[in-house]
Amino acid sequence: MDKPEVIVRIVSNAYDADQVESDLLRISKNGAVELEDESGQFSFTEDMVRDLAKDWSRFQGRQRKNSRYTTNIVLSMPAGTEPQALKRASQAFAKRQFGQNYQYAMALHTDNDNPHVQLTVRNLGNDGRRLHVAKGDPQKWREDFAAELERCGVEAKATLKATRRRKDG
Numbered sequence: 001m002d003k004p005e006v007i008v009r010i011v012s013n014a015y016d017a018d019q020v021e022s023d024l025l026r027i028s029k030n031g032a033v034e035l036e037d038e039s040g041q042f043s044f045t046e047d048m049v050r051d052l053a054k055d056w057s058r059f060q061g062r063q064r065k066n067s068r069y070t071t072n073i074v075l076s077m078p079a080g081t082e083p084q085a086l087k088r089a090s091q092a093f094a095k096r097q098f099g100q101n102y103q104y105a106m107a108l109h110t111d112n113d114n115p116h117v118q119l120t121v122r123n124l125g126n127d128g129r130r131l132h133v134a135k136g137d138p139q140k141w142r143e144d145f146a147a148e149l150e151r152c153g154v155e156a157k158a159t160l161k162a163t164r165r166r167k168d169g
Contacts, residue, residue, distance in 0.1 A: 002157075003155045003156055003157040004077060004078045004081065004155060004156055004157070005078070005156070005157055005158075005159050006075070006076070006077060006142050006145050006146045006149065006156045006157070006158055007074065007075070007076040007077070007116075007142075008073065008074070008075055008076075008138055008141045008142045008145050008158075009073065009074050009076075009138070010071060010072070010073055010133065010138060011072050011073065011074050012072045013068040013069075013070065013071055013072065013123075014068065014069045014070040014072070014120075015066055015067070015068060015069060016057070016069065017053065017054070017057035017069070019069070019070075020053045020056055020057050020069050020070055021049075021050055021053035021054070021057075023070060023072055023120055024049045024050075024052060024053045024105060024120060025046065025049055025050070025053075026118075027072075027105070027106075027107045027109075027118040027120060028044060028046075028049050028105075028107055029107075030046050030049075031044060031045045031046030031047075031048070031049055033107045033108070033109065034107065034108070035049060035105050035106070035107050036091070036105065036106050036107070037052070037103065037104065037105050037106075038094070038095070038098070038099050038102070038103055038104050038105075044105075052105065056069065056070065056103065056122045057069060067123075067130070068123045068130075068131075069122070069123060069124075070120050070121060070122055070123055071120070071121045071123055071131060071133065072118065072119070072120050072121075073118075073119045073120075073121065073141075074116050074117070074118055074119070075089075075090045075093065075116060075117040075119060075145055076114050076115070076116035076117075077114065077115060077116070077149070077154070077156065078114055079113040079114055079115075081114075081115050081154060082154065083108060083110045083115040085149070085152045085153060085154045086108070086115050086116075086117065086149070086152075086154065087108045087117060088152045089145065089148040089149040089151070089152045089154065090106060090108070090117040090119065090145075090148075091106070092148045092151070092152075093141075093144055093145045093148045094106055094119055094121075096144065096148075097141065097144060098121050098131075101125040101126050101127055101129070102121050102122055102123070102125050102126070102131055103121075103122040103126075104119060104120060104121040104122065105119075105120050106118065106119040106120070139158070139160060142158035142159075143158040145158070146158040
């Protein structure tokens with residue numbers, strides 16, 4: 001049997017404080033879904049989510065017009081994937097990929113057939129440098145996320161976006 005494919009996809013970016021707040025409220029479903037940050041703090045209320053968004057937006061450093069405040073990423077697996085294993089793998093992936101320099105918040109969503117984690121990363125790093133997503137980064141992230149899933153006991157493979165869901169023939 002072929003291993004299930006991981007999906008790591010950048011879904012949007014926030015360009016101002018209102019969008020940051022909207023994105024964090026959306027992924028936490030207005031505080032109804034457990035939100036976890038890079039320090040492991042979780043269970044934010046709606047007011048706490050709003051405060052986090054204000055904090056992330058307060059100081060953005062020197063920036064150009066249309067600079068991204070955050071990058072929103074979805075980490076997903078097919079139906080049947082054990083949600084808590086997906087969450088553990090997502091936590092490990094986010095910590096390894098972003099935790100050394102960037103603040104982030106993530107939420108596990110199990111309200112549809114495919115369990116997924118929505119991850120919002122603050123683009124201004126602790127060192128004052130901005131997160132730059134290079135062309136090959138999403139594929140590298142897919143590979144790293146698949147490896148984390150495997151470590152959590154979930155079979156997974158990282159395929160190139162160009163070959164995913166391609167029909168034979």
